[in-house]
Amino acid sequence: MDEDTSQTTKTVWFWAIGLNVIAWGGYLVLTRVMGITFDSVR
Template identity: 60%
Template sequence: MSEDLTQARRTLYLWALGLNVVAWSGYLVLTKVMGIDFESIRQARLAG
């Protein structure tokens, strides 16, 4: 039982780390490579 819990926890940590890397990579691609600025988009939406 303890080995199953350890394996499940390790799998969960790896998934969380992987999703975090994917999310940050996507954010950096959008902001640095494609030049999308989310703050200016938010300001434009607030201005109407």
């Protein structure tokens, strides 16, 4: 049971960190490459 719990926790952390990296990567690509900023949107 303990093995399962720790494995699940690791998986959740992996997904959380992975999604954060993807989100920041996409944000940087949009701002740097496309030239989209919050100011231009407003």
